[in-house]
Amino acid sequence: MRWKVTGWVIRQFGPMVPGMRCQVGLALQATSLTVAGERKAEVEVTPEAAHAFARFWQAHAGCPLMGRNKIVASVCPELHGLFHVKLATLLMLVGGVARRDPGGTRIRGQAHMLLVGDPGTGKSQFQRYVAKLAPRAVLTSGRGSTAAGLTAAAVHDGGGWALEAGALVLADGGVCLIDEFDGIAERDRASIHEAMEQQTTSVAKAGMMVSLNTRAAVFATCNPGRNQRYNPRLPLASQLNIGGPLLSRFDIVIPLLDQAEPGRDEAVADHLLHTHQRRGGSQAAAAGGGGARQRQAEAEAAEGWPLATLRQYLQWCRSSFRPTLGRDAEQLLSAHFRARRAAEGRQASRTTVRMLESLVRVAQAHARLMARSQVGLQDAVVAVWLQEAACVDSQSAAAAHAAAAAADAQSFPDDPDAQYGRLQEAVVGAVMGGGDGGAPPDCYLEY
Structure with a gap:
């Protein structure tokens, strides 16, 4: 401000x-x-844009998931596939609904996200795209940042002392992008615990005692520690150089694997070459005539909305919708939380009470993205799937069934309703069916 x-x-x-x-x-x-x-979003949603967004959802009333996937396709169009990462990125930008308890405690609405994966999987490209898409973004690196650089530093100014804001304070109201998050020194990590959960940072230096706001979503990336490549057979917490208290503050944790699959490699290569061609990097695009121009127009249409339109849409979602939890969503999230807490081989860093709050935030963000005023079963299923996709362990039946049913969800499905039907059956069957993957109650299969 x-x-x-x-x-x-x-x-x-x-x-x-x-x-x-x-x-x-x-x-x-x-x-x-x-x-x-004032420190507010610089994006201004015009009445014409708001009316266009409302008409968009009216046109996709029969298949809202198809409309959602068109919006998701707008994120990082130069990267092939990665549907789950692009969807999680939008949910992180939209965020949940912040609230304040009668006792004065503030529950944050911003969702924190962590990308863990092998080198060359596109983590940095997602960060650069979010830096352009968010109304306010601060990009920093964990290896070159200290506690003072992330929160606030006291500097000697003339005859007195003054405070200089760090990355989290400067990103108040936006997104703080931290690359190589595991590179933050161990002695400096305790300073960001308060900034990520309570969204304030307390400074007591040089006779000054102040509390600064850090109401920003944290989008961090890192590589697996002590391992050259990510091993999906090992628990996530054992492969990261991040402590449990800090890892539990992330609402969405997604691993990215660089798997050598001939079919996927061919699709990625074709996508990159076609992107290079239609952006003027190949002589074939210039000499192709009308057919090449038509293919270029079709490819540009498949990329989804332009950056300015997507930025306006996210601001419209945040300012127009404050969804509340529906009964079906509340029952599914509660049952999933109890099942994960009761699992014999549960990961302590990912099954705290913060896990339930994270599920609520992600479900609210999905409802906002879908322009809804209430969190339904579909939003809760997507929240459970995104959380279990990162923390699959052998003792979690819900995670195993969800991962098996949604194995193809990393690519954009041709029939999103059928894909979601399999996902809902697997998630609800594992959670509500007691973890044995049996048939769930009929009331939870309605869609």
């Missing part, structure tokens, strides 16, 4: 000591104080 201060410049005398020269400084005696620029 920027302030405009009007006043008189006066002289300010220091303490007078016999035999010593008195120090004289300049000060501003303020007469008025006005807000010059």
Whole structure:
């Protein structure tokens, strides 16, 4: 937030000591104080844009998942597939609904996201795209940042001390992008615990005791620690150089694997070459005539909305919808939380009470993305799937069934309703059926 201060410049005398020269400084005696620029989203949604978004969902009332996938396709169009990562990125940007308890405790609505994977899987490209898409974004690296650089630092300014805001404070109201998150020194990680959960940072330095807001979503990336490549057979927490208290603060954790599959490699190569061709990087595009131009127009249409339209849509979702939990969604999230807590080989860092709050935030974000005023069963199923996709262990029946049913969900499905039907049957059957994968109750299969 920027302030405009009007006043008189006066002289300010220091303490007078016999035999010593008195120090004289300049000060501003303020007469008025006005807000010059509030720290809010710079995106302004016009009435025409809001009406267009409402018509978009009216046109996709029969198949809302198809409309959602068109929006998801707009994220990082240069990357092939990765549907689950693109969807999670949008949910992180939209966020849940913040609330304040009667006792004064504030429950954050921003969703934190962590991408863990092998080198060359597109983690940095997602961060760069989010930096362009978010209304306010601060990009930093964990290996070159200290606790003061992430929160706030006390600097000596003339005859006194002043505070310099760090990355999390500067990103207040937006997104803080931290690359190589595991590179943060162990002694500096405790300083971001409060900033990520309570969304404030307390500074007690040089006689100053202040509390600064850090209401920002954290989008972090890192490589597996102590392992050159990610091993899906090992628990996630054992492969990261991140402690349990810090890992539990992330609402969405997604592993990215660089698997050598001939079919997928061919699809990725074709996508990259076609992207290079239609953006003027090949002579074939210039000499192809009308057919090449038509293919280019079809490819551009498949990429989804332009960046400016997507930025307006996300702002429209955040400002227009504050969804509440429906009965079916509440029962599914509660049953999943109890099942994960009761699992024999559960991961302690990912099965705390914060897990339930994360599920609620992600489900609310999905309802917002779908322009809904209530969180339904579909939103809860997507939240459970995104969480279990990262923390699959041999003792979790829900995770095993969800991963088996949604193995093809990393690519954009041709029939999203059929794909979601298999996903809902697997997730609800594993959670509500007691973990044996049996048939779930009929009331949970309605869609």
